[in-house]
Each structure stands twice: as C-alpha cells, then as structure tokens.
Amino acid sequence: MTSTATRARPQERPLSPHLTVYRWPATMLMSILxxxxxxxxxFGTLLVAWWLIAAATSQSYFDFVNFIYGSWIGRLVMFGYTWALLHHLLGGLRHLIWDTGTGMEKETSTRLAWATLIGSVTLTILIWVAAYAARGAF
Incomplete structure (x- = not known):
C-alpha cells in the first residue's frame, strides 16, 4: 500500500493563452467581422423592408418612419448598416479572389484583410458625404 505522498503527481499541463493575450491576425479579425x-x-434589411412598407402604406406612416430614420440614432444605425454592407461586400470579394487560388500567401492575405477594412470605412464615408452633398446639406 502506498501513501498519497509517495504517489507521483501528474505533471502540470501548460495553459493555452487566453484571447486577451493572443494577438489576432488581420485575416482572423476580418473573418470574424x-x-x-x-x-x-x-437586421438592416428588416429596416429597409419597414421603410418600403411604410412607403406603400400611407403618407403619415411614411413620415413617421422617415422621422425615426432621420433622427441622430436612426442615422447612426443607417451609417452602421452602410458600413456593414460594404464590409461584407468587400469581404466577399476577398473570398472570391481566394477562390481563384490567388492571394493565399501570408503577406498578400494580410494586405487584402487590411484593404477590406480600410476600403469599407473609406467607401462608407464617401457614400455618406456624397449623399449629404446631393441633398445640399453642405
């Protein structure tokens, strides 16, 4: 009979780094985004559908929905929707490029990932500036 003191202790296993310690590669971040x-x-498509339904319903209901979308919170949500749409579009184009077998090198895929983020932010701002300019808001 052996005592517990003489038994061999199991060797401590190393812990994997937590997400806050691990540095996310750009391609992983863009995949998650x-x-x-x-x-x-x-969610954004439901908002567009709500706007179209309001346009088909009555002038007063359409004015109500336009009032909500025209508020600062509504514009913020629509700005976010625009960015999400463009980011998803550019991410899809990035995946289309990868489907052809090109751009799979680490450096190239990282550049494409950053281009997706920078391009989506830039295009979102340009679209909103153009929309405000077309309305004569500047």
Whole structure:
C-alpha cells in the first residue's frame, strides 16, 4: 500500500493563452467581422423592408418612419448598416479572389484583410458625404 505522498503527481499541463493575450491576425479579425456584418445585414434589411412598407402604406406612416430614420440614432444605425454592407461586400470579394487560388500567401492575405477594412470605412464615408452633398446639406 502506498501513501498519497509517495504517489507521483501528474505533471502540470501548460495553459493555452487566453484571447486577451493572443494577438489576432488581420485575416482572423476580418473573418470574424465578415460573419458579424452578415448577421447585421439581416437586421438592416428588416429596416429597409419597414421603410418600403411604410412607403406603400400611407403618407403619415411614411413620415413617421422617415422621422425615426432621420433622427441622430436612426442615422447612426443607417451609417452602421452602410458600413456593414460594404464590409461584407468587400469581404466577399476577398473570398472570391481566394477562390481563384490567388492571394493565399501570408503577406498578400494580410494586405487584402487590411484593404477590406480600410476600403469599407473609406467607401462608407464617401457614400455618406456624397449623399449629404446631393441633398445640399453642405
């Protein structure tokens, strides 16, 4: 009979780093954002459908929905929807490029990932500036 003191202790296993310690590669971050923006597009599409239904219903209901969308919170949501749409679009183009077998090198895929983020932010701002300019808001 052996005592517990003489038994061999199991060797401590190393712990894997937590997400806050691990540095996310750009491609991983863009992949996660691509999935999040895809989910956000469901919500945004419901908002577009609500606006179209209001346009088909009555002038007073359409004015009500336009009032909500024209508020600062409504514009913020629509700005986010625009960014999500463009980010998801550019992420889809990035995946289309990868489907052809090109751009799979680490450096190239990282550049494409950053281009997706920078391009989506830039295009969102340009679209909103153009829309405000077309309305004569500047």
């Amino acid at each position: 691509h999935r999040i923006t895809g989910g956000a597009l469901y």
